[in-house]
Amino acid sequence: MKPSGRIAAPPLVVTCLVLATGAALFLYEAHLAARQTQNATKMETHDDLLLRVERAAPGFGGMYVDKDGRLAVYLKDPAQLPAARAAIETVFGQGAIPAGGAHAVAGQYTMSQLAAWTRRAGRVLELPAVVFVDLDEARNRVAVGVEDDSRTPSVQKMLASLDIPRAAVVIETTEPIKPVARP
Amino acid sequence: MFRTVRKLHLGLLAVAVLAFTAGGPSGDRVVSAQGRSDSAPGRADLEALNQRLLPVFELAGVVFTDADETRGRVVVGVLDNGIDGLIRAAAARLGVSAQDIEIVETEPIFQVATLRESVRPVQAGYQIRFSQYVCSLGFNAIRNGVLGFVTASHCSTQQGSVDGTQYYQPLNQVSGELIGSETVDPPYVRNGKGCPKGRVCRYSDSNFVAGADGVGFALGTIARTTGPNNGSLEIAGTFNITGEGVANSGQVNKVGRTTGWGQGNVIRTCTNTGVSGSNIVLLCQMWVENKNAVIVQGGDSGSPVFRIDGGNNVTLLGNLWGGNGSGTQFIYSPLSGIEQELGALQTQ
Numbered sequence: 001m002k003p004s005g006r007i008a009a010p011p012l013v014v015t016c017l018v019l020a021t022g023a024a025l026f027l028y029e030a031h032l033a034a035r036q037t038q039n040a041t042k043m044e045t046h047d048d049l050l051l052r053v054e055r056a057a058p059g060f061g062g063m064y065v066d067k068d069g070r071l072a073v074y075l076k077d078p079a080q081l082p083a084a085r086a087a088i089e090t091v092f093g094q095g096a097i098p099a100g101g102a103h104a105v106a107g108q109y110t111m112s113q114l115a116a117w118t119r120r121a122g123r124v125l126e127l128p129a130v131v132f133v134d135l136d137e138a139r140n141r142v143a144v145g146v147e148d149d150s151r152t153p154s155v156q157k158m159l160a161s162l163d164i165p166r167a168a169v170v171i172e173t174t175e176p177i178k179p180v181a182r183p
Numbered sequence: 184m185f186r187t188v189r190k191l192h193l194g195l196l197a198v199a200v201l202a203f204t205a206g207g208p209s210g211d212r213v214v215s216a217q218g219r220s221d222s223a224p225g226r227a228d229l230e231a232l233n234q235r236l237l238p239v240f241e242l243a244g245v246v247f248t249d250a251d252e253t254r255g256r257v258v259v260g261v262l263d264n265g266i267d268g269l270i271r272a273a274a275a276r277l278g279v280s281a282q283d284i285e286i287v288e289t290e291p292i293f294q295v296a297t298l299r300e301s302v303r304p305v306q307a308g309y310q311i312r313f314s315q316y317v318c319s320l321g322f323n324a325i326r327n328g329v330l331g332f333v334t335a336s337h338c339s340t341q342q343g344s345v346d347g348t349q350y351y352q353p354l355n356q357v358s359g360e361l362i363g364s365e366t367v368d369p370p371y372v373r374n375g376k377g378c379p380k381g382r383v384c385r386y387s388d389s390n391f392v393a394g395a396d397g398v399g400f401a402l403g404t405i406a407r408t409t410g411p412n413n414g415s416l417e418i419a420g421t422f423n424i425t426g427e428g429v430a431n432s433g434q435v436n437k438v439g440r441t442t443g444w445g446q447g448n449v450i451r452t453c454t455n456t457g458v459s460g461s462n463i464v465l466l467c468q469m470w471v472e473n474k475n476a477v478i479v480q481g482g483d484s485g486s487p488v489f490r491i492d493g494g495n496n497v498t499l500l501g502n503l504w505g506g507n508g509s510g511t512q513f514i515y516s517p518l519s520g521i522e523q524e525l526g527a528l529q530t531q
Contacts, residue, residue: 045519046431046453072370091432091454125379125457126463132470134454173373173508176459177514178390180336181316182441183481 009030047135049117054111056087061107061114062137063088070100074107074140107140109168118142120162121169124155131174145174189429198409207408208255224283225349226252227491232279233257240271247291252380256282260289261490297416298406298440304399305332305362306421307487308406308438312360314340317448319439319486319500320352321389321502322424323400324528331394331403331520334485335504336478339390343371343383350392362398367391369524371463377455382464384426386520388484391528403531405438405487407495411446421495424531430490435471437478437513439486445478445513447471456514465521471502472512479506488515499530 054060057156059076065074073084081104088096116133121142131145142164144155152171159169205294224232229250236257241407249471253453257279259270260458267286296302298312298319310348311334318512324331339348345368360508368390371383378384394400422438436446448453451470458465471478486503501521505514522528 017444047467060293062506107514119377122377122455123379126381127454130457131459132451132454132456134451136451144477175509175512177505177507178459179335179504180441180479180481180513181318181335181338182480182484183316 014035023129047111047118049136050111050137052091053084053087058086058088059107059110060084061110061140062135063102064138065098068100071102073096073102074104074137075104076107076110078104078106079103094125109126109140111135111137114140114142114168117161117164117168121159121164123162125156127151127154127158127174130155131176136170139170142169144169144171146171148173192292204355223319224251224255228329229255229257232283234279235279236274236284238277239270242269245270246292250483254285256285258285258287260287262289262291264288271323293337296418298408298414298418298438298443299353301360302418304401306401306404306406307332307350308440309516310353310482311362311438311485313338313348315352317440317482319441319482319503320407320511321485322487322499322530324391325402326367326391326526326528326529329366329393330400331366331392332391332400333391333502335502336368336385336388336390338367338485338506342368344368348392352509360481361386361395361396363392365390366393366523369515377466378466382457382462384464384466386464386466387501387516387524389502389516389521389527390455405489405497406498408438408443411436411444413475414443414477416440416443417455420491422491422497423495424489424499425496426442426498427494427530428490428500429517429519430469430498433490435488435490435500436497437471437483437486437488437515438467438480439483439503441480442477442484442510444487445473445475445476447476447478447511447513450512456505459497466513467517467518469515469517470512473509473517477510479503479510488513 010119030124057080059080063071070074085102087124116136118132121133123145129147129151131147134143136143146152147154185299223372229252233250239245244262244266246262249258253257253530262439270286271281276429307320307453310317311320318334321333324333336342340346345365348365349361349364352362371385373383375384403424406418406422406423408419430449431452434446434448438444453467454470456465456468484504487501488500489497490500491497501515501517503513503515508510
């Protein structure tokens with residue numbers, strides 16, 4: 001074979017260079033993909049929207065549609081109801097208040113308290129058989145789902161270590177959630 | 184009607200209308216007081232006339248022909264009586280006299296198909312197959328100019344990795360049923376914000392599949408079965424996606440290949456959910472429940488989740504990926520999480 005004008009690199013060096021370049025490209029792509037996924041943390045969630053309501057109506061702690069079709073709004077101070085109503089319509093749209101109207105119910109915790117505790121309580125998902133952690137705006141509580149009651153003590157222990165008031169958390173049993181592809 | 188997009192080969196949407204020949208449908212006939220006259224042709228003669236009339240199916244709007252011995256005539260079913268003259272003229276050319284035929288108006292006959300059969304163009308809710316599993320097609324979409332569809336990330340050979348998984352509709356792994364290949368499936372991330380230690384997380388269980396050349400995809404449509412929570416898989420029409428949104432309460436729906444059209448109420452919003460049997464936590468997921476019906480079972484993964492706004496108009500909310508063992512709760516990823524991870528999607 002006719003030699004080229006370039007200096008022929010030893011095969012081992014070439015192999016190493018190729019492998020290193022491939023590895024670098026792989027890591028860069030993985031980094032980009034990871035960044036794309038982590039950017040998801042910037043999206044405004046339903047909980048973020050509820051926090052926006054609290055900023056306009058201090059003491060707001062969640063809401064739900066009651067059995068009479070009215071919007072029950074958790075407030076520490078019922079006098080904040082008009083401000084809460086206006087904020088709910090601003091954040092969630094004109095149709096957010098049902099035709100039956102809205103009324104205040106006594107809330108013990110604010111959305112920002114519940115949101116902070118929910119973030120911290122997320123660590124209980126490190127424990128086996130914990131199914132979910134949810135800022136339960138319909139109950140003015142943090143909700144934690146476990147597969148069976150035997151898991152409750154370990155969850156309580158971790159929640160205490162995270163400095164989350166026991167009374168602010170509802171622990172309930174629930175079925176495990178499985179992906180539903182079918183062989 | 185839905186908008187059909189066909190990759191590369193632009194063509195007319197095939198209308199699934201089956202025309203009946205002899206022994207046509209028993210319904211939709213015009214009741215006639217005329218009985219069979221003595222001079223009417225017998226059964227054998229009628230059948231011969233019926234055979235001779237077969238070319239009338241070349242005329243648009245002919246639904247069936249039937250050698251109707253009770254009337255002593257060949258009955259021709261048409262979509263519109265306006266083509267009466269054309270039928271009679273064609274019959275005359277074929278040597279069939281006007282008094283030997285009766286023309287009646289009838290509704291079109293559609294092919295009855297299920298979510299598990301081969302149907303084109305491809306719609307949301309149909310059965311799809313990858314590797315050795317079946318799932319449901321989430322929704323058709325255009326991403327970065329590429330037409331395809333979204334389904335569940337775990338409905339791919341390697342969840343959280345672009346592996347080129349090939350998808351078939353409905354079942355057989357043959358070229359004629361190939362509908363696309365996976366092109367986007369972001370990794371599940373460790374140590375991200377809100378992700379518990381020792382777990383990997385994402386905001387959606389979704390991936391994007393680029394459509395195969397020559398396959399038609401109906402953008403903005405979801406297959407509609409015969410009714411909610413009745414277990415039917417028979418395709419009875421379509422839902423039209425008129426918008427994308429969120430549902431933080433109230434009734435939502437899904438259509439999947441195993442349990443069909445399921446309907447329940449939102450019971451949890453933005454819930455960090457541990458996936459049983461894995462180290463995956465899906466952040467900010469939506470929970471739906473119906474205590475009185477089975478609304479999810481194996482194979483429903485990927486199903487489109489939507490809110491009905493009125494009639495067949497719906498708002499797309501996300502895609503289903505999980506459920507409880509008793510089938511009364513399903514979990515879906517909201518569209519916001521899907522688009523944050525897959526990129527902007529045009530869904531209608």
